[in-house]
Amino acid sequence: MNETLQDTVTRICSSFSGDRSRLMDVVQAVHDECGHVPRPAMEMIAQELGISRVEVESLISFYSFYTDQPQGQVVIRLCNDIVDRMSGMDRVAQAFSAELGIGFGQTTPDGTISLMYTPCIGMSDQGPAALINDVVVTNLSSDSAREIVQELKLHLDPTRLIKHLGDGNNAHELIQAMVNNNIRLKGDMLFSVINRGEALNKALNISPMEVIRAVKTARLRGRGGAGFPAGMKWEYTRAAKGDKKYVMCNADEGEPGTFKDRVLLTELPDRVFAGMTIAGYAIGAEEGILYLRQEYAYLKEFLENVLQKRRGDGLLGQNVMGKEGFNFNIRIQMGAGAYVCGEETALISSCEGLRGDPKNRPPFPAQKGYLGYPTIVNNVETLCCVTKILELGPASFNEQGTERSAGTKLLSISGDCKLPGIYEVPLGIELSEVLKMAGAEDAIAVQVGGASGQMVAPEDFNRHICFDDLSTGGSIMVFGAQRNILEIVHTFMDFFVEESCGYCTPCRVGNQLLRQRLELIMEGKGEPADLENLEELCQTVKTCSRCGLGQTSPNPILSTLKHFRPVYEAMVQEEKDGFQPAFDLRESLAVSERIIGRQSVHVHS
């Protein structure tokens, strides 16, 4: 290739019409072509898009999939989240490391392969799992890790590592992944047979207000975790003033232990897109964006193709399905490895070509969202539900579930259970029933709602999965008797410390402090008062943080302090002299003693 870096950047920028809001795509494209974003390219990108260099650099430094340092042509990202740790990640990590002769965070001396860790990649039902560039490898063992490295050394082509294909669309020619759907329980709502186009057709035959009314009558609440009534959100957005409006589908699925959107996107992409189109019609939008996490890049070509077909079939584009004046199109925006981008305002920032920092609310996205226009953000599953509501009527939806939690919910169950995978259950179901289905009767603890959710103890297994009791975006992680509760909580804190966007102090510093104090207790250096202290700090972080990340990150500590108190109490002891056990005078003087060349008179006398 004779193209200079400048030519490359210019070509890429102009393919996005020099649009500043497409900075994510520009950076991604430069990254794809150069393997990283060379520092001189930052200045060039800034020039081409008419922004300052620091905006480019800041964005690159924010997302974990971007780097300004040369890295291997092949990058291995091993998931180090809790479920994968429990299924033998350590051995896999050692095998990768030994076979490559490098540590994590390093690149082989010949510059071909890099090795690093990454949080949950949405494969918790088939871990240990890793991303090798875009290619997902699952059910890893130390043997398979070694084989992978040996093969990569020969051809450096991750796609050739796939020896057998997964079930369903995972075997589709545009996906070709070894991922399995692991659909264990098909409910009649989401996984029923669909008639492509029917829901949309029915929606277009009634007025937008009637569509919204149907969604409200169905009592559909958001499936992404927060449970906000979907119809109300649409109504606000429709009523908001704006020349344009936008529909966003949140496929960031970053909550550890959640992988149901992965399966929906693989098996029911038409329904996701139909849901977006119906939403567009309802609120008066002409554009939709599917925000797809980079970890699911292996689905991108397939999804683009589905979109293409829908355009060809008149389900997208001008006058959708012949409906005069209703134009709607959808583009896919790739994320780049940031949990916080699942938060709706951060997701909007990211789509605007900014760092994935959450925005202040109000104004809410319904008033001022993407590029300042009224915007709805809905989860993949929520939009799937919409199609069913339109197709079969609201009553068919809310005949299942409870009064305040209507319909069914997809659960992604992983951890110490015989049958990890996807279960479609009516909301309101008892946790114990779910555990029985998954073969997890002997669980000693269950984390409901992902890292930001809560740890449930056996005496509470009769509680109900719904928005008003045990709320979850889908993640259910099961822990058996052999597990250490504090270590699990510590892993969650590692996750939050890493994923905090850093904007506000309570979350940036608070999570570090929470982890530090937890560590003291785990090291046996704590005392009973430290538990109260920990609890207080949790409350401070929850109350003072700006977005949902910091408002929920103390949940694992808080819920275990409440339901697993004896575990903490066994680790602390009352100090009688009032000295802090965590402070070691001898240790803190070691540096001085070495530099000054004499021993302390206090410690040694």
Add this chain to the structure above:
Amino acid sequence: MAKPKIATAALSGCFGCHMSLLDIDERILQLFELVDFDKSPIDDIKEFTGPVDVGIIEGGCCNEENVENLRKFRQYCKVLVSIGDCATTGGVPSLRNMVPLEECLREAYFDGPSVYNPSGEMPSDEALPLLLDKVYPCHEIVKIDYHLPGCPPPADTLWEALVALLSDKPVELPYSLIKYD
């Protein structure tokens, strides 16, 4: 009934907090009526004469002597109060925590632009306490019962807190006394 006893110490601080304590003006006379001072720079008593009701600590811990001193206060005092930002957070002295100790000492004794040190020695006399690896706030060394922030905390804040402690009342300071912006 014997008067309650108080003791005070300035560890790694600037004595500003003690100055603020003196800043209670004529109330100092009232204070002396209320309490007896034990170990304190105010009366220059160097060693504890016995158990003390309230101990007041200015400054954090930057060296081994501070630690010894603070631990002694913990042993002798029923209630221990950290006053000022140095004691409660490490304060200005803890700015050095951002630089490794070795670099700090090199800058101070060898490399600094105004250093005159022809013998090229690092001071090592036993009379000089060894520095800790970093500066610690007091509550990281011993248990502290009350924290009064401020640089320094205003005289009225100190006064109100002391009076409450000495009369066994809960320390409930009005917002105006603990507000610093």
